[in-house]
Amino acid sequence: MLDIIINPFITILLFLYEILGGNVVLAIVVFTILVRLATYPLTMKQQRSTKAMQEIQPELKKIQEKYKNDRERAAAAQWELYREHGVNPLAGCLPLLIQFPILIGLYRAIVATLAATPLQLLDLSGRLWVKDLSSAVPMDSRFLWLNLAVPDPLYVLPILVVLTTWLQQKLLMPASPASSGGDKATDQAAAMSRQMMMIMPIMFGIFALSFASGLSIYFIVSNIIGIGQYAMMGKIDLKQALGLKKAEDEAAAPASKRAAKAKARAEAGESASEPSSAPVVASEPARPKRGRSSEPAPAKAKRSGVYDSRAQRAKAKR
Amino acid sequence: MITSRLFTAPRRAVIGLMLAGSLFLAACGGVAGDSWAGIARDPEGDAVYVAYNERVVALNPSSGAVQWEYKHDGAKFFAVPAIDNGSLYIGDYSGRLHSINLQDGSRNWLYEPDTENIIGPISLTAGDRVISGVAFNDDKVFFGLGSQNVVAVSRATAEELWTFETGHGVWASPLYVHAREGDAGSRDTLYAVSLDHHLYALDPETGDELWKRDLGGAAPGNMVYDEQLNRIYIGTFMSELVAVDLDQRAIIDRYETEGWLWGSPAIEVQEDGTETLYFGDLDGYLYAVEVTENGFSQRWKMKIAEDAIRATPLVTNGLVIVGSKDKNVYAVSKEDGSSEWSDQTGGEALTELVLVPGSEGEQDGSIVVLGTSESDERIVAYNVETGEVDWRYAD
Numbered sequence: 001m002l003d004i005i006i007n008p009f010i011t012i013l014l015f016l017y018e019i020l021g022g023n024v025v026l027a028i029v030v031f032t033i034l035v036r037l038a039t040y041p042l043t044m045k046q047q048r049s050t051k052a053m054q055e056i057q058p059e060l061k062k063i064q065e066k067y068k069n070d071r072e073r074a075a076a077a078q079w080e081l082y083r084e085h086g087v088n089p090l091a092g093c094l095p096l097l098i099q100f101p102i103l104i105g106l107y108r109a110i111v112a113t114l115a116a117t118p119l120q121l122l123d124l125s126g127r128l129w130v131k132d133l134s135s136a137v138p139m140d141s142r143f144l145w146l147n148l149a150v151p152d153p154l155y156v157l158p159i160l161v162v163l164t165t166w167l168q169q170k171l172l173m174p175a176s177p178a179s180s181g182g183d184k185a186t187d188q189a190a191a192m193s194r195q196m197m198m199i200m201p202i203m204f205g206i207f208a209l210s211f212a213s214g215l216s217i218y219f220i221v222s223n224i225i226g227i228g229q230y231a232m233m234g235k236i237d238l239k240q241a242l243g244l245k246k247a248e249d250e251a252a253a254p255a256s257k258r259a260a261k262a263k264a265r266a267e268a269g270e271s272a273s274e275p276s277s278a279p280v281v282a283s284e285p286a287r288p289k290r291g292r293s294s295e296p297a298p299a300k301a302k303r304s305g306v307y308d309s310r311a312q313r314a315k316a317k318r
Numbered sequence: 319m320i321t322s323r324l325f326t327a328p329r330r331a332v333i334g335l336m337l338a339g340s341l342f343l344a345a346c347g348g349v350a351g352d353s354w355a356g357i358a359r360d361p362e363g364d365a366v367y368v369a370y371n372e373r374v375v376a377l378n379p380s381s382g383a384v385q386w387e388y389k390h391d392g393a394k395f396f397a398v399p400a401i402d403n404g405s406l407y408i409g410d411y412s413g414r415l416h417s418i419n420l421q422d423g424s425r426n427w428l429y430e431p432d433t434e435n436i437i438g439p440i441s442l443t444a445g446d447r448v449i450s451g452v453a454f455n456d457d458k459v460f461f462g463l464g465s466q467n468v469v470a471v472s473r474a475t476a477e478e479l480w481t482f483e484t485g486h487g488v489w490a491s492p493l494y495v496h497a498r499e500g501d502a503g504s505r506d507t508l509y510a511v512s513l514d515h516h517l518y519a520l521d522p523e524t525g526d527e528l529w530k531r532d533l534g535g536a537a538p539g540n541m542v543y544d545e546q547l548n549r550i551y552i553g554t555f556m557s558e559l560v561a562v563d564l565d566q567r568a569i570i571d572r573y574e575t576e577g578w579l580w581g582s583p584a585i586e587v588q589e590d591g592t593e594t595l596y597f598g599d600l601d602g603y604l605y606a607v608e609v610t611e612n613g614f615s616q617r618w619k620m621k622i623a624e625d626a627i628r629a630t631p632l633v634t635n636g637l638v639i640v641g642s643k644d645k646n647v648y649a650v651s652k653e654d655g656s657s658e659w660s661d662q663t664g665g666e667a668l669t670e671l672v673l674v675p676g677s678e679g680e681q682d683g684s685i686v687v688l689g690t691s692e693s694d695e696r697i698v699a700y701n702v703e704t705g706e707v708d709w710r711y712a713d
Contacts, residue, residue: 117352118352126577140485147446150446
């Protein structure tokens, strides 16, 4: 079934290889960039959702502390918080599911065209949509000191794979602040996030050590593009990612800002009957206004992703 | 409410792990090894030799019983063994060449390529693979490397004598052609084809290039030498069977096929001297092509399999027998390609086919031995006439 994706990918990759002077690394880089560009809207949705979830983590934590003995009320308050901030917890998953077969297709296309083994070369037969591209099979796998069909003997690429994977993980999943109130669930989540940040780079590093180094090129380029896409969202913080800034301070900052805003609104008599530094989820949430209406407009959910984006953007600008 | 808890940090971690794991499985799933088994038979002995993954075994051709087994630490074997003068030569997936005593499976010698380690195990040289078979002359063994080289080593000492660099991997066995008697201009020549699209003619003593020709496409499969016409036939991934005249050092004809060609043709010479080539392509077509002074003339062409026919067909007893990736073995009439018998195999039948003549001569009681991708049926022996399974070997 994946042939629908793999076969055109193989054809495009070989076409790029032909027009880029038979440079396999350049072909892989350009191909990875093209695929990542094509999936850019999905990636952005996923990353926005992830970031929005990160931003409300302190407030979620406070809800869990406040209603630690009442799960139903905690869940209701969480849901209200999501609604208020225009966050859909499912939004991070759907784009990922759509991208998944594309990523596998990309991966398989690179493995197939490098054709490191007889079975891989045999598998290429009948996959080309343009018969003339048969002359490009198999791609020349030599580049600098590398034979891209086998692992890197100098371990340079596996190290780069580990570093870029770690950095991307670190940026996308900053360390959660440790629970001060003994919230086991939050502590566990933070611990698992930290483990994840260790496991993923190591796992991809092992892949890079074991498989064709052409795949390492793909992993590295893909990670760099992922980091670049995250940076384009404008809030990349290398200091925090590299542990030069305390995660807790950083996490507390947006919550304090929101609390201050809520206080200001309360003073102006807009809403928030209970001005405090705590998130406003326990009371009536302050809903963003739409257009010129003075009535609070209900947030309208889209199919996925961050909803009520206009109000969110206005809020972000302020 | 439940959904809100589904995508917390630990869940994302699990999802990430699953994705990475799936990626890994998607790339590697469904493939038992990197290649298919290599099979050969000693025409003067009484064994069939099989190389697959970690071992080389000698099998009794009548029963499939193991006579001896050869293993070496870390070695993986997928190349076709070559047999000559009481020794078996086979390369492994670490770029080494093993010489094995045919009598008991003990090792005569091991050739290991030089590696320049700069710090500990860190080497400037990437690991290499021997996918090709080997060729010989009296004092040298020649083989190709998966990266790009053709290598010559001493038959007596395993010392490396020379290497020749091509532009890509050399997966096909080199071909050693002796000087033609009565032709003063002729000389012993080693021929090698590479995935870089070229046929190279080399001086077997020094490894120097004598001449080369661009075939137009990659040639992963073996060449076949036509002694009568002094030609080489090579199949390519441009879906062509190419005829190279060695006297003229020129391509004299190309026969276009439906799919890519991997296996070399089987040559059958009639009593009147007429030559016919039988070969299959990776789209499942089988061809019978007559060789003429000027090139090729098609006799028949038949789509017999649903998937690739990779190996060289076996021509015997009026039949052309081939295995296919579609998990079948087919025997067709050599006259018109009509079906004589077929049988379903346990796995993909991509290996070379080996004929073991019956005790009363080739036409009676002969068996054809082939390999499959299924470990329970790694090797199967069929009765040539009836198509019934004679024995199976599981590894």
